[in-house]
Amino acid sequence: MTVHLTDEQLIQHFYGDGHVDREPEIDAHLATCPACSAAWNELRETLKLVDDGTVPEPGPEFERVMWARVKQALPPRHERGGLLAFFETHRAASWLFTAAGLAAVLVVGIVVSGRLSPARRPGTSTPTPAAVTLTSARETARSRERVLLTALDNHFQQSEMLLVEVMNAPPGGDDNFGFERQTADDLLESSRLYRTTAQLNGDVQFAQLLEDLESVLVDIARSPEKVDRKDFNALRARIDNDNLLFKVRVVSQQVQDRQRSLTE
Amino acid sequence: MQQMQADDAAAVARARAGDEEAFRVLVERHSRSIYRLAYRMTSRAEDAEEVVQDTFVRAYRQLGRFEARSNFATWLYRIAFNCSIDYLRARPGRESTEPHERLEQLSGQSSGPSMEDLVYAGEIGGQVQLALESLSAQERAAFLMRHYQGCSIAEICRVLNLRSNAAKHSIFRAVKKMRLALRPLVGSPHSIE
Numbered sequence: 482m483t484v485h486l487t488d489e490q491l492i493q494h495f496y497g498d499g500h501v502d503r504e505p506e507i508d509a510h511l512a513t514c515p516a517c518s519a520a521w522n523e524l525r526e527t528l529k530l531v532d533d534g535t536v537p538e539p540g541p542e543f544e545r546v547m548w549a550r551v552k553q554a555l556p557p558r559h560e561r562g563g564l565l566a567f568f569e570t571h572r573a574a575s576w577l578f579t580a581a582g583l584a585a586v587l588v589v590g591i592v593v594s595g596r597l598s599p600a601r602r603p604g605t606s607t608p609t610p611a612a613v614t615l616t617s618a619r620e621t622a623r624s625r626e627r628v629l630l631t632a633l634d635n636h637f638q639q640s641e642m643l644l645v646e647v648m649n650a651p652p653g654g655d656d657n658f659g660f661e662r663q664t665a666d667d668l669l670e671s672s673r674l675y676r677t678t679a680q681l682n683g684d685v686q687f688a689q690l691l692e693d694l695e696s697v698l699v700d701i702a703r704s705p706e707k708v709d710r711k712d713f714n715a716l717r718a719r720i721d722n723d724n725l726l727f728k729v730r731v732v733s734q735q736v737q738d739r740q741r742s743l744t745e
Numbered sequence: 746m747q748q749m750q751a752d753d754a755a756a757v758a759r760a761r762a763g764d765e766e767a768f769r770v771l772v773e774r775h776s777r778s779i780y781r782l783a784y785r786m787t788s789r790a791e792d793a794e795e796v797v798q799d800t801f802v803r804a805y806r807q808l809g810r811f812e813a814r815s816n817f818a819t820w821l822y823r824i825a826f827n828c829s830i831d832y833l834r835a836r837p838g839r840e841s842t843e844p845h846e847r848l849e850q851l852s853g854q855s856s857g858p859s860m861e862d863l864v865y866a867g868e869i870g871g872q873v874q875l876a877l878e879s880l881s882a883q884e885r886a887a888f889l890m891r892h893y894q895g896c897s898i899a900e901i902c903r904v905l906n907l908r909s910n911a912a913k914h915s916i917f918r919a920v921k922k923m924r925l926a927l928r929p930l931v932g933s934p935h936s937i938e
Contacts, residue, residue: 488917496891528920689810
Protein backbone atom coordinates (compact mmCIF):
# COMPACT_ATOMS: atom_id res chain seq x y z
CA MET A 482 0.00 0.00 0.00
CA THR A 483 1.71 3.18 -1.18
CA VAL A 484 -0.97 5.84 -0.65
CA HIS A 485 -2.06 7.11 2.75
CA LEU A 486 -5.22 5.89 4.38
CA THR A 487 -8.23 8.19 4.17
CA ASP A 488 -10.23 9.32 7.21
CA GLU A 489 -13.07 7.08 6.07
CA GLN A 490 -10.79 4.05 5.92
CA LEU A 491 -9.47 4.78 9.41
CA ILE A 492 -12.98 5.18 10.81
CA GLN A 493 -14.14 1.98 9.13
CA HIS A 494 -11.05 0.23 10.46
CA PHE A 495 -11.80 1.45 13.99
CA TYR A 496 -15.35 0.11 13.92
CA GLY A 497 -14.46 -3.04 11.97
CA ASP A 498 -16.70 -2.00 9.09
CA GLY A 499 -14.07 -2.36 6.37
CA HIS A 500 -13.46 -5.39 4.16
CA VAL A 501 -12.13 -8.23 6.29
CA ASP A 502 -9.63 -9.11 3.55
CA ARG A 503 -8.08 -5.65 3.71
CA GLU A 504 -7.69 -5.39 7.48
CA PRO A 505 -4.20 -7.03 7.62
CA GLU A 506 -3.05 -4.74 4.82
CA ILE A 507 -4.27 -1.68 6.75
CA ASP A 508 -2.61 -2.90 9.96
CA ALA A 509 0.64 -3.39 8.09
CA HIS A 510 0.44 0.09 6.61
CA LEU A 511 -0.25 1.66 10.01
CA ALA A 512 2.81 -0.09 11.39
CA THR A 513 5.09 1.43 8.78
CA CYS A 514 3.57 4.84 7.93
CA PRO A 515 4.19 7.52 10.57
CA ALA A 516 1.61 9.94 9.14
CA CYS A 517 -1.21 7.39 9.06
CA SER A 518 -0.15 6.02 12.41
CA ALA A 519 -0.41 9.51 13.94
CA ALA A 520 -3.85 10.04 12.43
CA TRP A 521 -4.92 6.62 13.68
CA ASN A 522 -3.75 7.36 17.20
CA GLU A 523 -5.51 10.70 17.21
CA LEU A 524 -8.71 9.03 16.11
CA ARG A 525 -8.44 6.40 18.84
CA GLU A 526 -7.72 9.05 21.47
CA THR A 527 -10.70 11.10 20.38
CA LEU A 528 -13.06 8.16 20.49
CA LYS A 529 -11.62 7.09 23.84
CA LEU A 530 -12.55 10.54 25.14
CA VAL A 531 -16.06 9.97 23.86
CA ASP A 532 -16.15 6.75 25.89
CA ASP A 533 -14.97 8.67 28.94
CA GLY A 534 -17.73 11.24 28.60
CA THR A 535 -20.18 10.29 31.30
CA VAL A 536 -23.81 11.30 31.48
CA PRO A 537 -25.07 12.96 34.65
CA GLU A 538 -27.00 10.25 36.45
CA PRO A 539 -30.56 10.96 37.51
CA GLY A 540 -31.49 10.59 41.19
CA PRO A 541 -32.14 7.29 42.98
CA GLU A 542 -35.90 7.75 42.67
CA PHE A 543 -35.71 8.10 38.91
CA GLU A 544 -37.17 4.68 38.05
CA ARG A 545 -40.10 5.08 40.42
CA VAL A 546 -40.86 8.61 39.23
CA MET A 547 -40.56 7.57 35.61
CA TRP A 548 -43.00 4.71 36.09
CA ALA A 549 -45.49 7.13 37.63
CA ARG A 550 -45.15 9.39 34.58
CA VAL A 551 -45.38 6.54 32.10
CA LYS A 552 -48.37 5.00 33.87
CA GLN A 553 -50.25 8.27 33.66
CA ALA A 554 -49.53 8.56 29.94
CA LEU A 555 -50.50 5.00 29.02
CA PRO A 556 -53.66 4.56 26.96
CA PRO A 557 -56.71 3.48 29.00
CA ARG A 558 -57.11 -0.27 29.35
CA HIS A 559 -60.31 -0.42 27.31
CA GLU A 560 -58.44 0.86 24.28
CA ARG A 561 -56.26 -2.22 24.40
CA GLY A 562 -58.98 -4.68 25.23
CA GLY A 563 -61.31 -6.63 22.99
CA LEU A 564 -60.21 -7.29 19.47
CA LEU A 565 -56.81 -5.64 19.84
CA ALA A 566 -55.86 -7.68 22.91
CA PHE A 567 -57.09 -10.81 21.17
CA PHE A 568 -55.12 -9.91 18.07
CA GLU A 569 -51.95 -9.35 20.04
CA THR A 570 -52.26 -12.62 21.89
CA HIS A 571 -53.25 -14.77 18.93
CA ARG A 572 -51.59 -12.78 16.25
CA ALA A 573 -51.03 -15.23 13.43
CA ALA A 574 -54.04 -17.45 14.04
CA SER A 575 -56.48 -14.59 14.24
CA TRP A 576 -55.25 -12.83 11.17
CA LEU A 577 -57.91 -14.12 8.83
CA PHE A 578 -60.66 -13.05 11.19
CA THR A 579 -59.02 -9.73 11.86
CA ALA A 580 -58.33 -8.95 8.24
CA ALA A 581 -61.95 -9.49 7.37
CA GLY A 582 -62.86 -7.10 10.14
CA LEU A 583 -60.31 -4.56 8.97
CA ALA A 584 -61.56 -4.53 5.45
CA ALA A 585 -65.09 -4.29 6.72
CA VAL A 586 -64.16 -1.41 9.03
CA LEU A 587 -62.43 0.41 6.23
CA VAL A 588 -65.19 -0.12 3.74
CA VAL A 589 -67.93 0.61 6.24
CA GLY A 590 -66.03 3.76 7.13
CA ILE A 591 -66.00 4.78 3.53
CA VAL A 592 -69.70 4.04 3.11
CA VAL A 593 -70.71 5.73 6.35
CA SER A 594 -68.67 8.80 5.57
CA GLY A 595 -70.30 9.04 2.15
CA ARG A 596 -73.88 8.27 3.19
CA LEU A 597 -75.99 11.34 3.67
CA SER A 598 -79.47 9.95 4.30
CA PRO A 599 -81.58 6.77 4.46
CA ALA A 600 -83.05 5.32 1.27
CA ARG A 601 -86.07 6.91 -0.39
CA ARG A 602 -89.39 5.79 1.13
CA PRO A 603 -91.47 3.42 -1.02
CA GLY A 604 -94.63 4.83 -2.48
CA THR A 605 -93.21 8.23 -3.28
CA SER A 606 -94.20 8.51 -6.89
CA THR A 607 -92.70 11.87 -7.74
CA PRO A 608 -89.35 12.67 -6.29
CA THR A 609 -89.26 16.00 -4.54
CA PRO A 610 -86.33 18.30 -5.28
CA ALA A 611 -84.87 17.28 -1.89
CA ALA A 612 -85.20 13.57 -2.74
CA VAL A 613 -83.50 14.13 -6.07
CA THR A 614 -80.68 15.82 -4.25
CA LEU A 615 -80.40 12.90 -1.81
CA THR A 616 -80.41 10.30 -4.58
CA SER A 617 -77.76 12.25 -6.36
CA ALA A 618 -75.73 12.47 -3.15
CA ARG A 619 -75.99 8.70 -2.67
CA GLU A 620 -74.77 8.14 -6.22
CA THR A 621 -71.88 10.50 -5.57
CA ALA A 622 -71.02 8.60 -2.41
CA ARG A 623 -71.12 5.27 -4.26
CA SER A 624 -68.92 6.64 -7.01
CA ARG A 625 -66.53 7.95 -4.43
CA GLU A 626 -66.41 4.59 -2.71
CA ARG A 627 -65.81 2.81 -6.02
CA VAL A 628 -62.90 5.13 -6.78
CA LEU A 629 -61.41 4.58 -3.34
CA LEU A 630 -61.84 0.82 -3.56
CA THR A 631 -60.24 0.76 -7.00
CA ALA A 632 -57.26 2.71 -5.68
CA LEU A 633 -56.95 0.38 -2.68
CA ASP A 634 -57.32 -2.68 -4.87
CA ASN A 635 -54.54 -1.47 -7.17
CA HIS A 636 -52.34 -0.72 -4.23
CA PHE A 637 -52.73 -4.12 -2.62
CA GLN A 638 -52.44 -5.97 -5.91
CA GLN A 639 -49.22 -4.22 -6.81
CA SER A 640 -47.89 -4.76 -3.30
CA GLU A 641 -48.78 -8.44 -3.52
CA MET A 642 -47.04 -8.80 -6.89
CA LEU A 643 -43.96 -7.10 -5.52
CA LEU A 644 -43.85 -9.35 -2.46
CA VAL A 645 -44.30 -12.43 -4.67
CA GLU A 646 -41.43 -11.23 -6.89
CA VAL A 647 -39.18 -10.85 -3.88
CA MET A 648 -40.19 -14.17 -2.33
CA ASN A 649 -39.71 -16.07 -5.59
CA ALA A 650 -36.55 -14.37 -6.81
CA PRO A 651 -33.50 -16.63 -6.90
CA PRO A 652 -31.33 -16.16 -3.81
CA GLY A 653 -28.05 -14.39 -4.38
CA GLY A 654 -26.95 -11.01 -5.50
CA ASP A 655 -26.57 -11.50 -9.21
CA ASP A 656 -29.97 -10.27 -10.28
CA ASN A 657 -30.63 -6.61 -10.79
CA PHE A 658 -33.05 -5.34 -8.17
CA GLY A 659 -33.86 -2.12 -10.00
CA PHE A 660 -37.44 -2.98 -10.99
CA GLU A 661 -38.43 -4.03 -7.47
CA ARG A 662 -36.82 -0.90 -6.01
CA GLN A 663 -38.68 1.37 -8.39
CA THR A 664 -42.02 -0.37 -7.78
CA ALA A 665 -41.56 -0.17 -4.01
CA ASP A 666 -40.67 3.48 -4.29
CA ASP A 667 -43.82 4.14 -6.34
CA LEU A 668 -45.99 2.36 -3.78
CA LEU A 669 -44.54 4.10 -0.76
CA GLU A 670 -46.32 7.40 -1.11
CA SER A 671 -49.79 5.89 -1.39
CA SER A 672 -49.03 3.44 1.41
CA ARG A 673 -48.15 6.33 3.72
CA LEU A 674 -51.33 8.15 2.75
CA TYR A 675 -53.52 5.12 3.51
CA ARG A 676 -51.70 4.46 6.77
CA THR A 677 -52.10 8.06 7.93
CA THR A 678 -55.79 7.96 7.05
CA ALA A 679 -56.24 4.68 8.92
CA GLN A 680 -54.46 6.12 11.95
CA LEU A 681 -56.58 9.26 11.89
CA ASN A 682 -59.71 7.09 11.69
CA GLY A 683 -58.50 5.02 14.64
CA ASP A 684 -58.21 1.83 12.55
CA VAL A 685 -55.28 0.60 14.60
CA GLN A 686 -54.91 -2.81 13.04
CA PHE A 687 -55.31 -1.68 9.45
CA ALA A 688 -52.75 1.03 10.16
CA GLN A 689 -50.49 -1.67 11.62
CA LEU A 690 -50.68 -3.78 8.48
CA LEU A 691 -49.92 -0.76 6.33
CA GLU A 692 -47.03 0.16 8.60
CA ASP A 693 -45.57 -3.35 8.32
CA LEU A 694 -45.99 -3.20 4.56
CA GLU A 695 -44.48 0.27 4.40
CA SER A 696 -41.47 -0.83 6.38
CA VAL A 697 -40.76 -3.62 3.88
CA LEU A 698 -41.36 -1.24 0.96
CA VAL A 699 -38.81 1.16 2.43
CA ASP A 700 -36.26 -1.64 2.73
CA ILE A 701 -36.80 -2.67 -0.88
CA ALA A 702 -36.83 0.89 -2.22
CA ARG A 703 -33.62 1.77 -0.43
CA SER A 704 -31.73 -1.42 -1.11
CA PRO A 705 -28.71 -1.28 -3.39
CA GLU A 706 -28.98 -2.13 -7.09
CA LYS A 707 -27.52 -5.54 -6.33
CA VAL A 708 -28.53 -6.96 -3.00
CA ASP A 709 -26.18 -9.35 -1.27
CA ARG A 710 -27.45 -12.77 -0.31
CA LYS A 711 -27.51 -12.11 3.43
CA ASP A 712 -29.58 -8.91 3.21
CA PHE A 713 -31.89 -10.47 0.66
CA ASN A 714 -32.53 -13.51 2.84
CA ALA A 715 -33.13 -11.25 5.85
CA LEU A 716 -35.72 -9.30 3.87
CA ARG A 717 -37.50 -12.49 2.81
CA ALA A 718 -37.43 -13.83 6.34
CA ARG A 719 -39.11 -10.63 7.54
CA ILE A 720 -41.87 -10.90 4.96
CA ASP A 721 -42.30 -14.54 5.85
CA ASN A 722 -42.24 -14.10 9.63
CA ASP A 723 -44.80 -11.32 9.52
CA ASN A 724 -47.08 -13.37 7.25
CA LEU A 725 -47.16 -10.18 5.22
CA LEU A 726 -47.96 -11.71 1.86
CA PHE A 727 -50.87 -13.65 3.34
CA LYS A 728 -52.23 -10.59 5.11
CA VAL A 729 -52.02 -8.46 1.98
CA ARG A 730 -53.82 -11.16 -0.04
CA VAL A 731 -56.61 -11.42 2.49
CA VAL A 732 -57.22 -7.68 2.64
CA SER A 733 -56.95 -7.46 -1.13
CA GLN A 734 -59.61 -10.16 -1.46
CA GLN A 735 -61.91 -8.31 0.94
CA VAL A 736 -61.57 -5.12 -1.06
CA GLN A 737 -62.37 -6.99 -4.29
CA ASP A 738 -65.42 -8.62 -2.70
CA ARG A 739 -66.69 -5.21 -1.71
CA GLN A 740 -66.09 -3.90 -5.22
CA ARG A 741 -68.13 -6.76 -6.67
CA SER A 742 -70.99 -6.16 -4.26
CA LEU A 743 -71.16 -2.56 -5.41
CA THR A 744 -71.52 -3.48 -9.07
CA GLU A 745 -74.19 -6.19 -8.51
CA MET B 746 -27.41 -11.11 30.44
CA GLN B 747 -29.31 -14.14 29.17
CA GLN B 748 -31.23 -14.28 32.42
CA MET B 749 -32.26 -10.64 31.97
CA GLN B 750 -33.41 -11.37 28.42
CA ALA B 751 -35.48 -14.29 29.66
CA ASP B 752 -36.94 -12.14 32.43
CA ASP B 753 -37.75 -9.43 29.90
CA ALA B 754 -39.42 -11.90 27.56
CA ALA B 755 -41.59 -13.21 30.40
CA ALA B 756 -42.51 -9.68 31.51
CA VAL B 757 -43.35 -8.68 27.93
CA ALA B 758 -45.63 -11.70 27.58
CA ARG B 759 -47.45 -10.76 30.77
CA ALA B 760 -47.65 -7.10 29.81
CA ARG B 761 -49.14 -8.05 26.44
CA ALA B 762 -51.80 -9.99 28.26
CA GLY B 763 -52.70 -6.80 30.13
CA ASP B 764 -50.55 -7.14 33.26
CA GLU B 765 -49.59 -3.54 34.08
CA GLU B 766 -47.34 -4.64 36.91
CA ALA B 767 -45.21 -6.55 34.41
CA PHE B 768 -44.81 -3.40 32.35
CA ARG B 769 -43.78 -1.50 35.48
CA VAL B 770 -40.95 -4.01 35.94
CA LEU B 771 -39.76 -3.35 32.38
CA VAL B 772 -39.91 0.43 32.84
CA GLU B 773 -37.98 0.31 36.09
CA ARG B 774 -35.40 -2.10 34.68
CA HIS B 775 -34.61 -0.16 31.52
CA SER B 776 -35.46 3.48 32.14
CA ARG B 777 -31.98 4.44 33.35
CA SER B 778 -30.14 3.09 30.32
CA ILE B 779 -32.70 4.68 28.01
CA TYR B 780 -32.19 7.94 29.89
CA ARG B 781 -28.43 7.85 29.17
CA LEU B 782 -29.10 7.36 25.49
CA ALA B 783 -31.74 10.09 25.47
CA TYR B 784 -29.45 12.48 27.32
CA ARG B 785 -26.71 11.96 24.74
CA MET B 786 -29.24 12.65 22.02
CA THR B 787 -30.91 15.69 23.56
CA SER B 788 -28.23 17.10 25.89
CA ARG B 789 -30.77 18.18 28.49
CA ALA B 790 -32.02 16.26 31.50
CA GLU B 791 -35.63 17.36 31.18
CA ASP B 792 -35.70 16.60 27.45
CA ALA B 793 -34.15 13.20 28.11
CA GLU B 794 -36.87 12.44 30.66
CA GLU B 795 -39.53 13.35 28.11
CA VAL B 796 -37.92 11.02 25.60
CA VAL B 797 -37.79 8.18 28.15
CA GLN B 798 -41.47 8.63 28.86
CA ASP B 799 -42.37 8.76 25.15
CA THR B 800 -40.25 5.69 24.49
CA PHE B 801 -42.09 3.56 27.03
CA VAL B 802 -45.51 4.80 25.99
CA ARG B 803 -44.69 4.04 22.36
CA ALA B 804 -43.27 0.65 23.36
CA TYR B 805 -46.47 -0.14 25.28
CA ARG B 806 -48.59 0.63 22.24
CA GLN B 807 -46.34 -1.53 20.05
CA LEU B 808 -45.92 -4.49 22.40
CA GLY B 809 -47.96 -6.61 20.00
CA ARG B 810 -45.25 -6.16 17.39
CA PHE B 811 -42.40 -7.27 19.59
CA GLU B 812 -41.01 -10.61 18.46
CA ALA B 813 -40.57 -12.87 21.48
CA ARG B 814 -37.17 -14.12 20.33
CA SER B 815 -35.76 -10.59 19.99
CA ASN B 816 -33.86 -8.70 22.65
CA PHE B 817 -36.26 -6.35 24.42
CA ALA B 818 -33.51 -3.85 25.34
CA THR B 819 -32.37 -3.60 21.71
CA TRP B 820 -35.95 -3.15 20.56
CA LEU B 821 -36.42 -0.44 23.16
CA TYR B 822 -33.23 1.35 22.07
CA ARG B 823 -34.54 1.51 18.52
CA ILE B 824 -37.73 3.13 19.72
CA ALA B 825 -35.75 5.51 21.92
CA PHE B 826 -33.57 6.66 19.02
CA ASN B 827 -36.63 7.35 16.91
CA CYS B 828 -38.33 9.18 19.77
CA SER B 829 -35.21 11.29 20.27
CA ILE B 830 -35.02 12.19 16.61
CA ASP B 831 -38.71 13.04 16.53
CA TYR B 832 -38.24 15.13 19.66
CA LEU B 833 -35.30 17.07 18.22
CA ARG B 834 -37.04 17.60 14.91
CA ALA B 835 -40.23 18.77 16.57
CA ARG B 836 -38.23 21.44 18.36
CA PRO B 837 -35.88 22.98 15.82
CA GLY B 838 -34.29 25.14 18.49
CA ARG B 839 -33.04 22.00 20.21
CA GLU B 840 -30.80 21.14 17.30
CA SER B 841 -27.66 23.17 17.03
CA THR B 842 -28.53 25.97 14.66
CA GLU B 843 -24.98 27.08 14.18
CA PRO B 844 -22.91 23.92 14.15
CA HIS B 845 -19.94 25.53 12.44
CA GLU B 846 -19.74 28.29 15.01
CA ARG B 847 -20.07 25.73 17.77
CA LEU B 848 -17.28 23.63 16.27
CA GLU B 849 -14.99 26.62 15.90
CA GLN B 850 -15.75 27.59 19.45
CA LEU B 851 -14.92 24.13 20.71
CA SER B 852 -11.80 23.58 18.62
CA GLY B 853 -10.45 27.01 19.57
CA GLN B 854 -10.40 26.26 23.27
CA SER B 855 -6.72 25.30 23.41
CA SER B 856 -6.04 28.18 25.78
CA GLY B 857 -9.00 27.26 27.97
CA PRO B 858 -8.97 25.11 31.08
CA SER B 859 -6.24 22.51 31.40
CA MET B 860 -6.91 18.80 31.19
CA GLU B 861 -6.50 18.53 34.95
CA ASP B 862 -9.07 21.26 35.47
CA LEU B 863 -11.53 19.50 33.24
CA VAL B 864 -11.02 16.16 34.92
CA TYR B 865 -11.43 17.63 38.35
CA ALA B 866 -14.47 19.55 37.32
CA GLY B 867 -15.86 16.40 35.74
CA GLU B 868 -16.33 18.30 32.53
CA ILE B 869 -15.01 15.92 29.93
CA GLY B 870 -18.52 14.59 29.70
CA GLY B 871 -19.71 18.15 29.19
CA GLN B 872 -17.21 18.71 26.40
CA VAL B 873 -18.22 15.48 24.72
CA GLN B 874 -21.84 16.48 25.08
CA LEU B 875 -21.12 19.87 23.50
CA ALA B 876 -19.38 18.12 20.66
CA LEU B 877 -22.36 15.83 20.20
CA GLU B 878 -24.58 18.88 20.02
CA SER B 879 -22.69 20.04 16.96
CA LEU B 880 -23.99 17.01 15.06
CA SER B 881 -27.30 16.86 13.26
CA ALA B 882 -29.96 14.59 14.77
CA GLN B 883 -29.28 11.95 12.12
CA GLU B 884 -25.51 12.09 12.56
CA ARG B 885 -25.87 11.95 16.31
CA ALA B 886 -28.19 8.96 16.22
CA ALA B 887 -26.06 7.05 13.72
CA PHE B 888 -22.88 7.78 15.68
CA LEU B 889 -24.37 6.85 19.06
CA MET B 890 -25.87 3.66 17.68
CA ARG B 891 -22.52 2.65 16.19
CA HIS B 892 -20.28 3.83 18.99
CA TYR B 893 -22.22 3.14 22.17
CA GLN B 894 -24.68 0.47 21.12
CA GLY B 895 -22.42 -1.38 18.69
CA CYS B 896 -25.19 -1.53 16.09
CA SER B 897 -24.28 -2.80 12.62
CA ILE B 898 -24.64 -0.56 9.58
CA ALA B 899 -27.62 -2.66 8.46
CA GLU B 900 -29.35 -2.11 11.78
CA ILE B 901 -28.68 1.63 11.68
CA CYS B 902 -30.17 1.72 8.18
CA ARG B 903 -33.28 -0.04 9.40
CA VAL B 904 -33.83 2.11 12.47
CA LEU B 905 -33.04 5.45 10.84
CA ASN B 906 -34.58 4.58 7.52
CA LEU B 907 -31.37 5.24 5.61
CA ARG B 908 -29.50 3.66 2.78
CA SER B 909 -26.24 1.98 3.64
CA ASN B 910 -24.07 4.73 2.15
CA ALA B 911 -26.05 7.44 3.91
CA ALA B 912 -25.62 5.66 7.25
CA LYS B 913 -21.89 5.28 6.71
CA HIS B 914 -21.53 8.92 5.70
CA SER B 915 -23.50 10.06 8.75
CA ILE B 916 -21.00 8.21 10.92
CA PHE B 917 -18.03 9.60 8.98
CA ARG B 918 -19.29 13.15 9.28
CA ALA B 919 -20.05 12.66 12.96
CA VAL B 920 -16.59 11.31 13.76
CA LYS B 921 -14.93 14.11 11.81
CA LYS B 922 -16.90 16.72 13.73
CA MET B 923 -16.15 15.01 17.03
CA ARG B 924 -12.43 14.97 16.19
CA LEU B 925 -12.48 18.64 15.36
CA ALA B 926 -14.41 19.55 18.49
CA LEU B 927 -12.37 17.41 20.86
CA ARG B 928 -8.98 18.14 19.32
CA PRO B 929 -7.92 20.47 22.17
CA LEU B 930 -8.34 17.59 24.61
CA VAL B 931 -6.46 14.99 22.57
CA GLY B 932 -2.76 14.39 23.11
CA SER B 933 -2.75 15.39 26.75
CA PRO B 934 -1.18 13.14 29.41
CA HIS B 935 -4.69 11.99 30.34
CA SER B 936 -5.56 10.64 26.94
CA ILE B 937 -4.78 7.08 25.95
CA GLU B 938 -1.27 5.77 25.68
